Amino acid sequence: MAPKNKESSGNASKKSKRVISEEDDDEDYRRRRDRNNQAVKRSRVKSKLKTQQTLERVNQLKTENELLEEKIKMLTKELGFLKDLFLAHAGSSQHTINIQDLDLSTLLADDPRSSDDAKTATKL
Amino acid sequence: MAPKNKESSGNASKKSKRVISEEDDDEDYRRRRDRNNQAVKRSRVKSKLKTQQTLERVNQLKTENELLEEKIKMLTKELGFLKDLFLAHAGSSQHTINIQDLDLSTLLADDPRSSDDAKTATKL
DNA sequence: TACCATTGCGCAATCC
DNA sequence: TGGATTGCGCAATGGT
Numbered sequence: 001m002a003p004k005n006k007e008s009s010g011n012a013s014k015k016s017k018r019v020i021s022e023e024d025d026d027e028d029y030r031r032r033r034d035r036n037n038q039a040v041k042r043s044r045v046k047s048k049l050k051t052q053q054t055l056e057r058v059n060q061l062k063t064e065n066e067l068l069e070e071k072i073k074m075l076t077k078e079l080g081f082l083k084d085l086f087l088a089h090a091g092s093s094q095h096t097i098n099i100q101d102l103d104l105s106t107l108l109a110d111d112p113r114s115s116d117d118a119k120t121a122t123k124l
Numbered sequence: 125m126a127p128k129n130k131e132s133s134g135n136a137s138k139k140s141k142r143v144i145s146e147e148d149d150d151e152d153y154r155r156r157r158d159r160n161n162q163a164v165k166r167s168r169v170k171s172k173l174k175t176q177q178t179l180e181r182v183n184q185l186k187t188e189n190e191l192l193e194e195k196i197k198m199l200t201k202e203l204g205f206l207k208d209l210f211l212a213h214a215g216s217s218q219h220t221i222n223i224q225d226l227d228l229s230t231l232l233a234d235d236p237r238s239s240d241d242a243k244t245a246t247k248l
Numbered sequence: 249t250a251c252c253a254t255t256g257c258g259c260a261a262t263c264c
Numbered sequence: 265t266g267g268a269t270t271g272c273g274c275a276a277t278g279g280t
């Protein structure tokens with residue numbers, strides 16, 4: 001904190017014709033200070049904006065996360081059903097499954113491979 | 125920016141015995157300023173800490189999401205396999221599946237219902 | 249050398 | 265009454 005030259009030396013002229021160089025420097029100083037102050041404001045606005053966007057990103061990711069968890073529950077449930085089916089018959093004596101006994105309609109209705117989330121599911 | 129009473133009026137005594145009340149006020153002012161400055165520092169440290177934690181949270185959630193996406197791919201793949209099996213035989217003439225033809229070992233090896241991510245899968 | 253961006257810091261106004 | 269926040273300006277510093 002050094003150059004705090006306010007109305008320091010006894011300058012008669014205020015800003016009439018900037019006599020020599022002292023006044024010029026003062027004006028320069030003010031100009032520079034003002035520019036920096038504006039730069040500081042810009043920088044701080046940007047900083048706050050970034051902070052807020054980060055918070056929004058967190059919420060966005062949380063929501064996304066919940067949806068994915070739900071989807072996993074659904075898929076796991078379906079898989080469990082199908083596997084139980086296989087196991088049940090695998091443990092039986094004849095080792096065969098009669099397709100007529102199965103209600104595939106409900107199972108295939110929400111086939112994950114053709115849902116709206118196909119972006120991640122269809123890749124393979 | 126008003127009360128910038130530094131070495132304003134011509135006070136002879138500096139802090140010897142605080143004559144009446146002027147000096148006292150000055151000392152009080154300084155004490156208050158110093159305390160506020162410390163409070164400001166604490167506040168800013170806390171603020172920066174929170175910002176950083178938020179950034180870490182974002183990365184954490186991103187990682188979590190990727191894992192969930194992968195899991196969904198796996199489950200979808202498995203489901204697709206099982207459903208194709210059903211469909212294939214549903215379209216056949218005999219409508220029966222011979223369990224001997226299936227290799228359930230690989231399928232059941234990584235049963236989602238008994239994996240390490242059981243936290244979300246076992247709930248139902 | 250000049251310029252803008254960032255950052256630490258103190259002041260004062262407000263908030264709580 | 266007093267700490268916590270916040271907007272703001274200054275100066276130092278970083279990065280062209």
